[in-house]
Amino acid sequence: MTMVTMNDALEGSHRKGRKFGRDLAGLAVILGLAVVGYLLFPNNLALLTRMTAIALLVLSLDLVTGYCGVATLGHAALFGSGAYAAGIAAVHFGLTDPLLMLGCGILGGALAGLVCGLVILRAHGLPQLVLSIALIHLFHEFANKASSWTGGSDGLAGIAPDPLLGYFEFDLWGRTAYVFGIVLLAGVFTLLRRIVRSPFGMLCRGIKEDPIRIRAMGASPKLALMKMYAISGAVAGTGGALNAISTQVVGLDSLSFTLSAESLVMLVLGGTGSLFGALTGTIVFMFFEDIVSAANPFHWLTMVGVLLVAVVLFAPKGLYGTVVGLAMRWREARR
Amino acid sequence: MSAIFEVQNLKRAFGGLTVTNDVSLAMAAGDRVALIGPNGAGKTTFVNLVTGNLTPDSGDVLIGGESVTRTNAIGRVRRGLVRSFQVTRLFQEMTPAEHVALAVLQRDGRAGRMFGHFLTMPEVMAEVIELLGKLGLRELMHRRVSEIAYGQQRLLEIAVALALKPKVLLLDEPAAGVPQSDTGLIEKALADLPADLAVLMIEHDMDLVFRFAKRVIVLAAGTIIFDGSPSEVTKDPRVREAYLGSYANASHAA
Ligand SMILES: Nc1ncnc2c1ncn2[C@@H]1O[C@H](COP(=O)(O)OP(=O)(O)OP(=O)(O)O)[C@@H](O)[C@H]1O
Numbered sequence: 001m002t003m004v005t006m007n008d009a010l011e012g013s014h015r016k017g018r019k020f021g022r023d024l025a026g027l028a029v030i031l032g033l034a035v036v037g038y039l040l041f042p043n044n045l046a047l048l049t050r051m052t053a054i055a056l057l058v059l060s061l062d063l064v065t066g067y068c069g070v071a072t073l074g075h076a077a078l079f080g081s082g083a084y085a086a087g088i089a090a091v092h093f094g095l096t097d098p099l100l101m102l103g104c105g106i107l108g109g110a111l112a113g114l115v116c117g118l119v120i121l122r123a124h125g126l127p128q129l130v131l132s133i134a135l136i137h138l139f140h141e142f143a144n145k146a147s148s149w150t151g152g153s154d155g156l157a158g159i160a161p162d163p164l165l166g167y168f169e170f171d172l173w174g175r176t177a178y179v180f181g182i183v184l185l186a187g188v189f190t191l192l193r194r195i196v197r198s199p200f201g202m203l204c205r206g207i208k209e210d211p212i213r214i215r216a217m218g219a220s221p222k223l224a225l226m227k228m229y230a231i232s233g234a235v236a237g238t239g240g241a242l243n244a245i246s247t248q249v250v251g252l253d254s255l256s257f258t259l260s261a262e263s264l265v266m267l268v269l270g271g272t273g274s275l276f277g278a279l280t281g282t283i284v285f286m287f288f289e290d291i292v293s294a295a296n297p298f299h300w301l302t303m304v305g306v307l308l309v310a311v312v313l314f315a316p317k318g319l320y321g322t323v324v325g326l327a328m329r330w331r332e333a334r335r
Numbered sequence: 336m337s338a339i340f341e342v343q344n345l346k347r348a349f350g351g352l353t354v355t356n357d358v359s360l361a362m363a364a365g366d367r368v369a370l371i372g373p374n375g376a377g378k379t380t381f382v383n384l385v386t387g388n389l390t391p392d393s394g395d396v397l398i399g400g401e402s403v404t405r406t407n408a409i410g411r412v413r414r415g416l417v418r419s420f421q422v423t424r425l426f427q428e429m430t431p432a433e434h435v436a437l438a439v440l441q442r443d444g445r446a447g448r449m450f451g452h453f454l455t456m457p458e459v460m461a462e463v464i465e466l467l468g469k470l471g472l473r474e475l476m477h478r479r480v481s482e483i484a485y486g487q488q489r490l491l492e493i494a495v496a497l498a499l500k501p502k503v504l505l506l507d508e509p510a511a512g513v514p515q516s517d518t519g520l521i522e523k524a525l526a527d528l529p530a531d532l533a534v535l536m537i538e539h540d541m542d543l544v545f546r547f548a549k550r551v552i553v554l555a556a557g558t559i560i561f562d563g564s565p566s567e568v569t570k571d572p573r574v575r576e577a578y579l580g581s582y583a584n585a586s587h588a589a
Pocket residue numbers: 349354372373374375376377378379380381421
């Protein structure tokens with residue numbers, strides 16, 4: 001009996017060790033890719049920084065869609081709210097310290113997350129999707145109408161962030177912004193890895209599969225999902241704030257249906273319910289969007305379309321999920 | 336002696352069909368009750384009504400003397416009223432260990448924790464291993480539920496309910512779908528339960544009923560037609576009549 005228990009304890013720590021290893025691996029992958037990106041596209045750091053900001057949006061979407069099963073086509077509402085919160089703080093309140101702007105973005109995103117969660121979680125399935133679409137249009141219209149605050153369709157310009165930590169200027173080449181973005185992404189990623197594996201993460205996976213079962217365990221799916229929406233909002237808000245700080249403008253497109261839909265496409269492409277999947281999808285999609293569209297401006301969307309259809313039909317777990325599945329089968333076969 | 340669980344004049348109809356018709360019963364701590372009745376008698380509906388999964392048309396439900404008729408399903412679980420499902424409701428993508436750990440953490444108010452992992456929480460793991468061991472699921476604890484046999488999923492369904500450490504436990508046909516060779520595991524797990532726990536078990540296997548229950552309640556067409564000792568239930572003419580239709584035919588068919 002004690003032997004048995006010992007084995008289990010060992011197995012437990014072994015598993016933990018592996019997970020911890022994957023944490024480090026994840027971090028190494030992000031930093032590695034960041035360096036490769038820097039070396040390959042030193043003149044296009046702005047694109048890489050935008051990719052980082054969008055990756056935060058897709059990670060945030062993964063939290064509610066991939067991990068909790070919420071259907072939404074309005075997730076840019078959280079991203080855009082973060083961007084506007086950071087931008088408005090700088091332009092209208094003189095809070096030009098980038099970390100303060102970031103804080104405002106996180107807060108704005110989390111608040112928008114709570115508002116969206118409150119509405120979207122009232123429904124399920126198709127009605128839920130429709131509610132999310134209605135919400136993103138409302139957010140968009142609101143930002144458009146409140147033009148004295150947001151600049152309306154001209155965008156909110158004149159954001160001039162101070163040097164980061166009072167020392168690193170946001171330079172013309174976008175180096176500071178890029179490094180800032182990568183540090184944020186790595187930090188958020190590490191935090192989210194912990195959250196999705198925690199008891200709370202487990203609870204959310206349960207809710208995704210069967211909320212009635214969760215209720216029969218005495219836990220409230222609604223409460224957990226609202227918490228997740230707030231966290232998701234904070235993450236998307238981080239991305240929004242990063243975008244506002246790095247581009248120094250906030251446009252209505254950051255609060256658009258298009259961006260919402262694209263982020264969902266990226267997530268599905270990479271694989272839902274996996275943080276690595278969210279990253280993979282973002283990189284592949286935005287690579288196509290930028291590089292392939294430059295090479296072939298007429299057909300890049302067709303190519304993305306074909307890729308998406310192929311993924312949905314033949315690799316429903318997404319690019320990352322499928323690769324992992326294949327690797328696991330290969331390992332089983334060798335055993 | 337005060338009842339830990341009480342149902343008063345519970346009624347529920349679906350359309351024109353009255354499925355629960357003025358059902359009243361009381362259970363004391365430590366009771367071992369079997370609820371039996373032909374298919375479609377309204378047994379599962381009764382469980383759904385008392386746990387708050389369905390709303391009754393009228394009647395009251397009390398836990399520990401307090402009315403919970405207006406409390407939702409979550410609140411009733413938190414007061415110690417726990418059920419298992421006749422058709423397993425498990426998370427296909429999760430492991431047995433995760434199921435039991437989630438139940439244990441939830442019971443202790445820690446399911447909302449955003450850091451740590453249950454595999455590294457010794458007190459949680461000790462409970463997980465003990466419970467799963469009791470139900471013969473230790474070897475499978477890290478497999479996904481979708482990969483384990485249905486009979487074993489039924490056992491896990493019971494493990495989850497037990498992990499919540501209820502005061503009143505309602506088991507809806509726990510042995511249905513479990514291979515004969517494994518029903519002993521269920522019986523042993525039930526025998527090991529705290530003596531002050533009140534258990535109501537819905538079951539068709541009469542051998543199991545007679546070994547488990549000190550009191551048998553018979554439900555037919557939504558009405559309680561018998562409430563008494565196991566030795567008397569088979570002699571009761573109304574019970575025989577209620578069962579004649581279904582069981583006489585069933586045994587012929589078999
Ligand atoms: N949601 C519902 N809507 C309509 N009718 C229902 C509903 N739930 C149950 N019923 C009906 O109520 C009756 C009792 O069903 P119930 O599932 O409670 O029976 P049971 O005693 O548990 O039967 P079994 O032994 O087969 O599990 C059945 O006739 C069933 O069709």
